[in-house]
Amino acid sequence: MPTVTFLPGYRKATVHQGDSLLEAAIAAGLHMNVVCGGQGKCGKCIVFLKSGTASFDLEKYRRFFADEEIARGACLACQTFVVNDLRVEVPEQSLVQQQKILVEFPGTEIPPDPAVRKYVLRLSPPSLDDTTPDVNRLLEGIERQGGPRPNRIYVPLDVLQYLPRALRQGNWNMTATVALVPGGYRLLHVDEGDSSNRLYGAAVDLGTTTIVVYIWSLADGRIAATASNYNRQISCGEDILSRVTFARKGGLARLQQLAAESINDALCAAADAAGIDLEDIFEVMIAGNTVMTHLLLGIDPAYMIAEPYTPAVRRMLSTAAGRIGIATHRNAGVYTFPAVSNFIGGDIIADILASGMAEREEVSLLVDIGTNFEAVLGNSDWMLSCAGAAGPALEGGEVLFGMRANPGAIERVRINGDTLTPTFTTINGAGPQGICGSGLIDLLAELIRACVIDRNGNINMEIENPRVRRGRYCPEFVVAWKEETAVAKDIVITENDIKNLIMSKAAILGACMTLLDAAGLDHGEIATVYFSGAFGNYINKENAITIGLIPEVGLDQVKNIGNGAITGANIALINRQSRKLLDALAQRITYIELNAEPSFMDRYTSSCFLPHTDLTLFPKVQQTLEACRMRRG
Amino acid sequence: MPTVTFLPGYRKATVHQGDSLLEAAIAAGLHMNVVCGGQGKCGKCIVFLKSGTASFDLEKYRRFFADEEIARGACLACQTFVVNDLRVEVPEQSLVQQQKILVEFPGTEIPPDPAVRKYVLRLSPPSLDDTTPDVNRLLEGIERQGGPRPNRIYVPLDVLQYLPRALRQGNWNMTATVALVPGGYRLLHVDEGDSSNRLYGAAVDLGTTTIVVYIWSLADGRIAATASNYNRQISCGEDILSRVTFARKGGLARLQQLAAESINDALCAAADAAGIDLEDIFEVMIAGNTVMTHLLLGIDPAYMIAEPYTPAVRRMLSTAAGRIGIATHRNAGVYTFPAVSNFIGGDIIADILASGMAEREEVSLLVDIGTNFEAVLGNSDWMLSCAGAAGPALEGGEVLFGMRANPGAIERVRINGDTLTPTFTTINGAGPQGICGSGLIDLLAELIRACVIDRNGNINMEIENPRVRRGRYCPEFVVAWKEETAVAKDIVITENDIKNLIMSKAAILGACMTLLDAAGLDHGEIATVYFSGAFGNYINKENAITIGLIPEVGLDQVKNIGNGAITGANIALINRQSRKLLDALAQRITYIELNAEPSFMDRYTSSCFLPHTDLTLFPKVQQTLEACRMRRG
Known part of the structure; x- marks a missing residue:
């Protein structure tokens, strides 16, 4: 069988002829960037063939590469197939790197009362x-x-x-x-003897992409260690749909195992760092979306993705750690958060718990944004929720220079209104390689303030500035010149990128509007907007409102709860009273299926503007934009 | 490795040099008769060497064999060791045969109310x-x-x-x-679909020697099938002590497995006969003594046999069938009866349940006789219990022609007072091979009535009758002449046998007297005496009182509850209310440790007479014996 050697680390894998380089990379222990799940669509898994023979359809993927790159042997790992022994170079940006994974736990008033x-x-x-x-x-x-x-x-x-x-x-x-x-x-x-000081519990955010783990000393109610890593299921598909498909094709057991291994990896890392024996962890509280929860427990999620979209289970489940391969004490109880629906999963219940919105009379709106988004509106009396696909644009997918929040991602941007020169910061201060979600929102807001784009997202090609130019396929704006970047290319945002971003944000704003409609409320009646998730934590609130990602509220009314899933899991782990109430909480949340809600399409269409077709809903944004327009003349 | 072939069935086993023939027989799937657990003491595992070489100490076991037998190659399987390929004949009486195992379920008023x-x-x-x-x-x-x-x-x-x-x-x-x-x-x-008619439960009497199983249709509260077989643990030792020793030497897992397999064998046999799928059995209620229960659950019983004799657990336990290898539905709950002490186990709690004595105000005495005996005295308010070793005499051990209640065992005996000619019946009407417990009690009672023996058990050698003679070691009485038997030998009872039987019965009577003492009661205050167990079911009540096995009460006050362990298990299986009360019942039974009770030795010594040293305690027996003596002159 042919051997593939990956440079620069000289990791090797022996594979079958016809296996893709992506499969070889996984076998070699490399975590490739495969946003599209290996379908040849995202163009992120670039590798360079150095020697040996591989088969691939050069024409099909030419659009991802410059001629010079093709000459150097560039190809997509997922679409290139092994013929004989190969040596392959993997550029750093093709590997999944340690993202900014949120592990901070906001100070909480929850009194420790473990179970x-x-x-x-x-x-x-x-x-x-x-x-x-x-x-x-x-x-x-x-x-x-x-x-x-x-x-x-x-x-x-x-x-x-x-x-x-x-x-x-x-x-x-x-x-x-x-x-x-x-x-x-x-x-x-x-x-x-006396082992009373060795009593630990683990809270787990089981994300589709990332796993975050907190180990708590339950003896004294303090955090003992935290860790995070990727969900190893990524090797079976990047998004939820591709995982369910993998499960349906006989891969359920494998996905179950990978979920457990991913949690174990994080648990091990955290425990090792703190000198904790995993055997001393006696309880595990896991917040994950509905599909992740099904997969972790080895429950077939197939019926969730076909009409009538029914999950196997929504309520809180408990089982012994040993039964699902979690490497804590085998008798430790593993609890999974209950869900409201296929799309409002345990992670969102955890968000709600973290926000405290379910205990207050005032109305709050909670928004969790990723490839999919979830929104919850309500208070201690009632709660409405909905979810939808935001598209990958806000996470850097479907955007030419979009990227995850890895080192080298442009995360903050300001544009000089006169010179159109951007100033930006990158994650870890590394040379820029692309733009992550928070950077893209900044860009959109700054471009509209600078009148480079109009409210439809069209680039004003009449502007005479070298940064405003026609690209290969459509107009584009140069964010960073080749010389400033770490990728030896101009980093641009194209009109196509902008349209994709607008469609993404419109889905979210349209959903929020639909919830307000259903509750018979005006957006002025929202006391607090909570952003949950890594995304919410880094975005500029003002810019998010400027582009119409969420309804316009006062900036001091917008709060980031960070990784609400892990915070909620932490709370439910250390306080048994909180945990007891979760099933009841999940049961009282009404789920609105947006596809079955006729008003949603109208709300979406109206939101496909920056910030919205009806500017009276965004009075402050309207003032700002008018001021900008007047300044530009 | 040498092969041992067992005739007449030509079963084969390949074993190591130096393995005993008993080990070879077990490997070949033969159930040898090993009352002593393979210590060379009981002489029951006789085989005849036909060809090949084996090593053994002929002198040591000569006492078990006639010269003619030795000439034919007779040896004890447990004390004969393989040197090279062997052919060995196994006589039928050396094999454990289908005993009279009690499976009858007395009609009960317990209303079906399954869990x-x-x-x-x-x-x-x-x-x-x-x-x-x-x-x-x-x-x-x-x-x-x-x-x-x-x-x-x-x-x-x-x-x-x-x-x-x-x-x-x-x-x-x-x-x-x-x-x-x-x-x-x-x-x-x-x-x-509708499987409501396929809902079964199993009640199990997990005895040291035998397993009895009832399968109930819980849908309509009727018995669907019954079966019984030997406890396969016999191959690791006949009695409880040798099993515990085997467990201590690393054999716990093996004993656990054998217990489960034994139950499974019986379940399979019953289920097959009734056309029931074992997967449709959803609950299992098991009554066993404390050691059997520990072994079935894989709990180390080692600490029960050394001072201070502490069991791991007494209360009712439940676990899933799949966890201990019970072949019903894997999620079926397996419940074990609680125990009072190491020696008053779940089988006795089941006896009490079967007798109904715990629900009545009148005082009852329950006696369960085997190698060990257990006695319980009390009513709905209070209960006292004790247990002890009766010795194997009443089960046919330590008695020259004693045998288990197998076909060919003499089970009823009457002796003509003039001619001293016995008339007897054997189990299944087969040619007599020996005498089982009920036959021995009859013999003792008849011999004393015939004045062949005195109240000390001495044979009156002055009687001129060919049946009264001096045997190899001591006086003996011929029960059956060689020509009448199936063993080509005179079947006798010796004075030694009689002394062993008296010591056995004295332990039981002494224990009952000790319980009465502790309760401050006279034996006249006993309303009912319950015999439990196979033994009690077959004995002649009058003869049992005549020899002083139990205190003298009216014959109509003596009741046989038969196999109380299976009856109790049946009740607890079909009626969840009964089951609920078991832990409380077990807790209110006081256990009296006879070895720690100074009065017991006095009571025992006084009981080493037929029926007792103080004949005023047995007024009716006294009358009978006096009448007999007068008739004999």
Whole structure:
């Protein structure tokens, strides 16, 4: 079988003839950038053939490459197939790099009240006068320490099996770990001596792309470690749909395993850094969208993607870690957040928990933006939700120089209204390679303020400035000259890019408008807009309103809750009362199916302007734009 | 490696040099008779060497064989070791045969109220207007059929995993199987169509020697099938102590497996006979003694046999069948009866349940006799219990011609007071091979009535009758002449045998007396004596009182509950209310440790007479014996 060697790291993979270079890269342990899931559409998985023979259709992918690149052997890994031994160079930007994954936990007022407790026991050994069975002796000891009554505690078989020996090896000085579970209590573990300071729980944000993990010391309610990494399922498809398709084609078990491995990777990294033994993690709270939750639990998600789009389960589930391959203590309870619908999943319930909006009388709007977006409107009495596809534009897909929030991404942009010269910052200060979502929003807002584009997103080609020019296919604006970049090309934003961005943001604004309609509210009645997710955390609020991403509210009314999924998971992990209420919360959220809502298409169409067709809905933006236009003359 | 071929069935086993013939027989699938657990003490595992070389110590075991037998190659399988290829003949009586294992279920007034129910559901399929998740749809359907509320039902992961496909394959016409479990309900299974008539439960008497299984149709509360077989653990030791020793030496997992296999064998036999699929058995109720219960669950029983004799657990346990290798539906709940102590196990709790004594105000005495005996005295207010070793005499061990209740065993004996000619019946009417427990009790009672023996058990050698003679080692009485038997030997009972039998019965009577003492009661205050177990079922009540096996009460006050363990298991299986009370019942039974009770030794010594040293305690027996003595002159 042919061997493919990847430079510069000399990673090797032995593969079958006809396998794609993407498959070879995965086998070699490389995480390629495959936004389109390996369909040859995104053009992100560029590699350079150095030696050997491969088969590919050069014409088909020419549009991704300059002639000079083609001459150097450029091709797309997903569309290039191994014929014999190959040496392939992988440029850094083709690899998934450590993105800015949100791991910060905003200070919370949630009092620690975990569902798992340890009881330190000094038991009297049995004697001829006291032949109380081992289990009773232990459970009575727990009760004496303020724990639950013995007949309320279920003792799993595996604990029973090791208990007699353990008690004697530990000389009857033991620590018992007991969890509150639905319907009672469960004895998770018994070990020797006093291990009360080693009681940990893990909160997990199981994202389609990234995994974030917090390990908490439940003994004292502090964060012990955090870590994040990619969801290894990416190798089976970038987006949710392609994962469900993979699952349907017999890949469910593989996806289940990859989900567990991804969580384990992050858990290991965090635990190692903090010197924690994974065996001391006794509870895991997981927030993921509905499909991710199904896949983690090995439940077929196939019926979610075909009419009538029914999930297998929405309510909170619990299972033992050992049963789904989570590398904590095998008896640790793994809890998954409940969902509202296929598209309003556990991650959004976690967002709501993190925002606190469900406990307040005032009306809040919560928006979580990724390839898909979710929006929730409501208060402590009622809640409406909807979701839709925003398209990949806001995450850097379908945008020529769009990229994820990796080092080298332009994340902040200002444009001098006179010279049209942009000033920008990149993530980690690296040489610019492309533009990530927050940079794109800045660009759009700045371009409209500078009157480079109109409210339809058309570039004004009458402007005489070298940055405004006609590109290969359409008009474009040069954000960075070749010499300033790390990719040896001018970084531009094209009119096509702008149209894609407008369609993305219109879907979001249209959805928010539809929710307000359904609630019979005016956008002025929104007290707070919460942005959740990595995206929301980095965008410029004013610019987001300027382009009409969300309804116009005061800037001080817009709050970023950051990674709401992990924050919600943290809260539900450390506070058992919060967790108890989640099913009820999920049940009281009404889901509005936008495709079945006739008003949505109108709302969307009206939103396909910067910021909206009806400027009276954006009075402050209207003032700003008029001021800009007057200044430009 | 040498091969051992066993005749007449030509079963073969390839073994290591130095392995015993007993090990070879087990490997060949033969169930040898090894009362002593393979210690060379019982002399029951006789085989005849036909060809090949084996090593053994002839002198050591000569006492078991006549010269003629030694000449024919007789040896004990457990004490004979393979040197090279062997052909070995196994006489039928050396094999464990189908004993009279009690499987009859006395008619009971217990109303069927099982903890497992099936709900037949005709669900409406999901539509765009109703995208209720699969699980909710199912659980709501169960509630509409009168089942528990959805949030009270735990759905195990494996059901979740197959549910989406199953619902669609079944076109939404399904049957859900739900069990009441501690703390709530559990969805055990979902299948297509209406399977409501296929709902079974199994009650199991997990004995040290034998397994009895009842399969109940829980849908209509009738017995569907019964079966019994040997406990395969016998190959690791005949008695409890040798099993615990085997477990301590690393054999715990093997014993666990053998226990499960033994139960599975019986379940299969019963299910096959009735055309039942084991997958349709959704609950299993197991009554076993404390060690058997530990072994079945894979819990180390080692600490029960060394001071201070502490069991790991006494309370009722539940686990999923799949976790301990029980071949029913893998999610079926397996429940084990609680215990009072190491020696008053779940089998005795089942006896008590079967007797109904715990619900009545009048005082009952329950006696369960085997190699060990257990006795329980009490009523609905209080209960005392004790246990001890009766020795194997009453089961045919330590008695020259003693045997188990196999075909050919003399089970009833009468002796003509003048001619001393016995008349007897054998099990299955086969030619006599030996005497089983009920026959031995008859013999003792008849011999004392015939004045052949005195109250100490000494044979009156002055009697001139060919049946009364001096044997090889001591006086003996000929029960059957060589010509009448199937073993080509005179079947006798020796004075030694009689002394062993008296010591056995004295342990039991002494224990009953000790319980009465502890309760401050006279034996006249006992309303009912219950015999439990195979032994009690076959013995002659009057003879049992005549020899002083139990305190003297009216014959109509003695009741046989038969196999109380299986009856109790049946009751707890079909009636969930009965099951609920078991832990409380076990907790209110006081255990008296006879070895720690100074009065017991006195009571035992006083009982080492026929029937007792103090004949005023046995007034009717006294009258009978005096009448006999007067008749004999």
